[in-house]
Amino acid sequence: MPPPRTRGTALRHRLAELRGPDVPAKALDARALAALAANPGCKRRAILDGAGVNKAVLADALGSPSAFGQSQFAFMRGNAFEARVKADGGAELLRLVHEKLDPGAEPPTRARVPELTAIGPEGRAARTALALREATEAAAWTLLDHPMLALDVAGSPAFLEPDAVVVHPDGSWTVVEIKSFPMLDGSADPAKVGAAARQSAVYVLALEEVAARLDPTPRVRHRVLLVCPKDFSNLPTASAVDVRKQRAVTGRQLGRLTRIEDIADSLPEGTCFAPDRPAAELTAAVESVPAAYAPECLAACELAFHCRDHSRASGAVTTLGRSLRAELGDLTTVDEVLAAAHGQAGDPDDPAVAALRRAAELRAEALEGAAELRTAALKGAAELHLTALESATGGVPR
Numbered sequence: 001m002p003p004p005r006t007r008g009t010a011l012r013h014r015l016a017e018l019r020g021p022d023v024p025a026k027a028l029d030a031r032a033l034a035a036l037a038a039n040p041g042c043k044r045r046a047i048l049d050g051a052g053v054n055k056a057v058l059a060d061a062l063g064s065p066s067a068f069g070q071s072q073f074a075f076m077r078g079n080a081f082e083a084r085v086k087a088d089g090g091a092e093l094l095r096l097v098h099e100k101l102d103p104g105a106e107p108p109t110r111a112r113v114p115e116l117t118a119i120g121p122e123g124r125a126a127r128t129a130l131a132l133r134e135a136t137e138a139a140a141w142t143l144l145d146h147p148m149l150a151l152d153v154a155g156s157p158a159f160l161e162p163d164a165v166v167v168h169p170d171g172s173w174t175v176v177e178i179k180s181f182p183m184l185d186g187s188a189d190p191a192k193v194g195a196a197a198r199q200s201a202v203y204v205l206a207l208e209e210v211a212a213r214l215d216p217t218p219r220v221r222h223r224v225l226l227v228c229p230k231d232f233s234n235l236p237t238a239s240a241v242d243v244r245k246q247r248a249v250t251g252r253q254l255g256r257l258t259r260i261e262d263i264a265d266s267l268p269e270g271t272c273f274a275p276d277r278p279a280a281e282l283t284a285a286v287e288s289v290p291a292a293y294a295p296e297c298l299a300a301c302e303l304a305f306h307c308r309d310h311s312r313a314s315g316a317v318t319t320l321g322r323s324l325r326a327e328l329g330d331l332t333t334v335d336e337v338l339a340a341a342h343g344q345a346g347d348p349d350d351p352a353v354a355a356l357r358r359a360a361e362l363r364a365e366a367l368e369g370a371a372e373l374r375t376a377a378l379k380g381a382a383e384l385h386l387t388a389l390e391s392a393t394g395g396v397p398r
């Protein structure tokens with residue numbers, strides 16, 4: 001077996017081939033990683049993300065443009081709000097961290113804001129690790145603005161950029177997530193808070209990798225600070241969010257991701273996802289990687305419309321939702337399910353097949369009962385109609 005460095009270079013080379021000549025790699029962000037971890041069975045997403053393929057551009061080239069992503073307006077509003085939160089050396093941001101997460105510590109006055117610029121993501125990640133170590137040793141409030149963290153994902157590093165990380169005087173570290181959705185009376189849309197918590201959990205995992213290399217190992221706090229506009233104003237407010245559960249789930253699922261190297265090795269020679277390839281060739285390339293479509297993909301992956309169309313065309317039951325899929329055991333297509341329900345296929349001792357047959361019987365009985373009721377109702381209505389006619393004509397049929 002070749003040494004790890006040679007294997008790493010070979011993998012990078014292979015992933016660049018899959019992306020296509022001269023196609024720049026799209027960096028994985030925490031939002032994408034959280035979504036990837038939410039669907040760990042999808043090899044298609046794993047290899048596309050691992051190879052740095054821009055899935056939105058790919059979806060366009062496949063003829064199934066995504067409706068997923070952030071609008072330009074929301075993006076600009078988010079940037080303006082973040083700049084406001086971090087203005088004046090991050091004074092307001094640190095005040096919020098102190099108030100919500102560490103009120104027992106000395107109040108932050110003039111926080112350190114280290115310079116984090118360096119060449120390339122690897123250089124920035126190394127610079128961030130050094131700044132974290134120095135801030136921890138200094139035991140002083142420190143704000144790291146847009147640090148760069150590396151997280152090993154399925155055998156290759158993903159570079160992540162949280163909005164901020166704060167080092168407390170006790171040497172512990174906090175992830176700060178700044179969002180532009182409003183917090184009304186101290187609470188925000190639970191779905192958006194949940195997405196922010198999953199994203200923050202990815203940063204916590206990445207920070208823990210950095211912390212593990214230091215001795216003594218600093219504490220990475222599992223309560224992150226979510227900063228949002230207060231009510232409908234542009235003033236920042238914040239809430240502490242406990243991400244222990246999201247961290248545990250995401251960590252477990254990222255660990256279960258099939259190694260990108262194995263997926264790349266299983267693809268046919270010459271496979272390429274470059275968007276300038278003819279649509280038919282591109283479709284064949286994408287379809288050569290197994291996917292695990294579920295309706296949840298519509299809110300999380302740029303390829304959702306493409307995968308949904310192909311999943312529906314193949315009659316896959318996953319289009320009906322993951323919970324139903326889980327209950328159907330070995331039956332993976334709608335045709336198989338119908339054949340099992342009608343007694344034309346399937347092992348009667350299989351609990352899924354037995355449940356389907358019972359459901360089909362109950363449905364048939366219900367339909368029969370409904371037909372009888374309908375006949376009785378029609379008969380009753382006809383009799384009423386006749387009686388009304390007879391009374392209108394004095395009992396003499398016309």
Ligand code: SF4
Nearest residue numbers: 042293297301304307
């Ligand atoms: S949309 Fe397709 S590629 Fe994306 S996660 Fe779902 S199945 Fe995988």
